[in-house]
Amino acid sequence: MAHILILGAGYGGLKAARDLAKTTPADTQIDLVDKNVLHVEKTALHMVAAGTAKPESVSFDVRDVIPSNVNFIQATVSKFDLENKKVSFSDHDDIEYDYVIVALGFRSEDFGLEGADEHALILQDLDTATEIYKTINKNVANYKTSQDPKDLSIAVCGAGFTGIEVLGELVDTVKILKAKYGVPEIKVTCLEMATRILPMFDEELSNYAVSYLEKNGIKLLTGAKIAKIEDGAVVYKDAEDAEHKVE
Ligand SMILES: Cc1cc2nc3c(=O)[nH]c(=O)nc-3n(C[C@H](O)[C@H](O)[C@H](O)COP(=O)(O)OP(=O)(O)OC[C@H]3O[C@@H](n4cnc5c(N)ncnc54)[C@H](O)[C@@H]3O)c2cc1C
Incomplete structure (x- = not known):
């Protein structure tokens, strides 16, 4: 046997x-x-x-x-x-x-990026996925008291399949949360090192995704190389090596 x-x-x-x-x-x-x-x-x-x-x-x-x-x-x-x-x-x-x-699956990879471990939320399993939504919901709810624009700003790091799928869902989420808590616009910014999103697709298809996301208020920063993640901000460098922050 x-x-x-x-x-x-x-x-x-x-x-x-x-x-x-x-x-x-x-x-x-x-x-x-x-x-x-x-x-x-x-x-x-x-x-x-x-x-x-x-x-x-x-x-x-x-x-x-x-x-x-x-x-x-x-x-x-x-x-x-x-x-x-x-x-x-x-x-x-x-x-x-x-x-x-x-068949023990995958682990989320931060490529040793400074600050990612401490200051970013990872998407790996049911608990981490639940934690991401709880955090977004809690911060948006908190805006009325804090008036802190950071409570209404979401940064998605990476525009591969998972990042883009998250952005697609956030299009609906931000509308729902904005109405629920009566807050101003919730900003969603995606940072991607490549010069275009979904580089594995042909250009027509990735342009379609870009136009859908941008039409729905998502800000796509391509050519943005993330340098580190701080408490409350993603620090990135543009093509000219100049440093910027997304809070
Ligand atoms: C948002 C998202 C969208 C995706 N979309 C697609 C898609 O459209 N198409 C596609 O092909 N792939 C997609 N993927 C990738 C796909 O989910 C993975 O490739 C797939 O889950 C891997 O399957 P697996 O069986 O190897 O591992 P998993 O499905 O991760 O399963 C691993 C299992 O091992 C268990 N385990 C882990 N460690 C231990 C341990 N130490 N002891 C005991 N048990 C343990 C876990 O509890 C889990 O049940 C996506 C992934 C994400 C995150």
Whole structure:
């Protein structure tokens, strides 16, 4: 009897578990491990971050969707011992295996940018996405008392797929929050080092995105190389190496 250990119940791990449950001999032991019981649709995290989707609408209990011959274990992977075919966990006994599938996902990358760790909000999982919307909502609500324009200014760092998806959702969010709290215009600025957004698409398509976002009040700063992130400001350099700030 073979023992297959699948680490991570995201897209990769869950699909592997469901497929292997159909294709392996009946006596195969399949263990699917994740630190959370919830499978999170990571491709919808930008909506949670912008408040246009609730965390519960983009996640579901893994145990509701796995076949009966897959055993789910909630545990946090801490160490691999590939030589002895063994995985250790911070909250579970070691598990030995015949085959292991590592599908532990991605981590948000700040490329060591000064101040990013302390002063920026990262988008990585359900908790960090929820934290982004909570912060935006709290600051906009705070404006009436503080009258601080920074409470009405959102900076999105990076105009790749995720940054652009966040901006697309923020178009709706800022309208909703402006009406909800009766505040002036909420500024959204996106900083991107490349000279155009979505460089992986052809120019016509990326121009379409630019015109949609700009028409909806989003300020796109291309050719803007972020130098550091301070408390309350993104510092960037333009093409002439001159330093500017987005508060
Ligand atoms: C906003 C956004 C939009 C995206 N849109 C697209 C898109 O349109 N198309 C596309 O192809 N991709 C998209 N992606 C990328 C896509 O979400 C990832 O490539 C995909 O989630 C990776 O799948 P995975 O199974 O490897 O990992 P994940 O889906 O990240 O799953 C990893 C799992 O491992 C678990 N885990 C992590 N560490 C541990 C540990 N130490 N112990 C136990 N469990 C652990 C996590 O809880 C999680 O359940 C998008 C990503 C984001 C953030």
